[in-house]
Amino acid sequence: MNPTDDAPRTARQRPAPGLRRPTAPDGLVVVDKPAGMTSHDVVARMRRIAGTRKVGHAGTLDPMATGVLVVGVGRATRLLTYVVGADKEYRATVRLGVRTTTDDAEGEVVAVVDASAVTRDDLSAPVVALTGRIEQVPSSVSAIKVDGQRAYARVRAGEDVALAARPVTVSRFDVHEVRRAGEGDGPVPAGVVDVDVTVVCSSGTYVRALARDLGAALGVGGHLTALRRTRVGGYDLAGARTLDELLAWPEDVPLEVLPLADAARATFPVRELTAQEAAALSYGKRIAADPDPDEPGAATAGTSTGGAAAGGAAPDRVAAGGPVAAISPDGTLVALLERRGEHAAPVLVFAPA
Structure with missing residues (x-):
């Protein structure tokens, strides 16, 4: 049993003896x-x-981080592999002038530099880069595996771990407030500067690595002190x-979830099927591909925002060329x-014949 299963619960949260919560759809x-x-x-x-x-779940959040964690129940867990690849949006605070072993506030401080001379204008070039x-x-200390073992486990065992650079896409890196973080009293050294930012990035991007690299580019070091994920694909805080x-949900009522079709509409492009196409796909057969939307005069697949169910986010946040619902x-x-040539092939079937 996982240790978290032993966590104490209030009487209101504890199921009555002999009763089991009804299974959610x-x-x-x-x-x-x-x-x-x-x-x-x-x-x-x-x-x-x-x-x-x-x-x-689709996409791990560190313990210090808060915000959107997409959880799949039942057959919806099969969607998670594709949801993980959707872009993500974060609100974060970067502390300039302090480097840590983990590039965030959970690590040990390894260097402190006076960053009080850093201005908003100084941030422009490194942010663009x-x-x-x-x-x-x-x-x-990421969860990336090195020779079959997580990098963070190797670091904790005393090894020096150098991970290879990998391509990621940061589509937005917006700087908001820039402020002095402390005056030398308490745990915050004098000369430390906090920068509030919004980041929109591809799957696999580490925001704490952005904080580290921003500080390095400015010559003062930096780390992440706060991180809140505000969106994964079409699923947001709204x-x-x-x-x-969720813990207060009535014991005798199945948990309310975002149904499969609405969940798919929120993040994936949508193709509205004919009855014949639906029947063919239910048997795992291929169907004719939609015309390429870039071709002159071509029609496009039907889409829906799914806004009411997912906070109004648009359904175009899976990677280009990714699956279609x-x-x-x-x-x-x-x-x-x-799409496979002239056909569209099912990679997951949710309504088999």
Whole structure:
């Protein structure tokens, strides 16, 4: 049993003796993760709330981070592999003048430099250099595997770990407030500057590595002191529920989830099927591909914003060339499709014959 399963619960949260929570329907739940919990901790609690062990999440958040954690229940866990690849939006605070072992506030301080001379204008060039398609070296304490073992485990064992740079895309890196963080009293050294930013980036981007590299470019060092994920693909904080709200869900009522079709519409491009196409896909067969939308006069697949269910986000945030959600005339998610030449082939079938 996972240790988190032994966490104490109030009488209101404890199921009555001999009773089991009703199993939630297949779908997604957007959780506003609190600080101090791992993503796995959230999943462990969601298994109890949803009345099933078939629960997973799309994209880990560090314990210090808060915000959008997309949780799949039942068959919706099959969507998570593709949701993970969607772009993400964060609000963050970068502290200039202090370097840490982990590039965030959870690590040990290794250097302190007076950054009080740094101005907003000084930030412009480094921020531009860290925007667009860049080569990023992940933090050495990331979860990336090195020879079959997590990098952070090797670091904790005393090894020096140097990870290779990898291509990522930072489509937005907006600087907001720039302020003095401390005057030398308490835990904040004098001369430290805090910078509030918004980052929109591809999957696999480390915001704490952006903080590290911004500080390095300015010659003062830097690390991340706050991180809040505000969106994953088409799922944002407007459609999120706190863990306390979910724990208070009535014991005898199945958890309310975002249904499969609505969940798919929120993040994936959509193809509205004919009845014949839906039947073919239910047997795992290919169907004719939609015309290329870049061809003159070509029609495009039907789309829907799914706004009410997912906070109004647009359904175009999966990677270009990624899967398309195939929706039957009765509104059922039949499959996820990928184009293969003149055909569209199902990569996942949700409504088999």
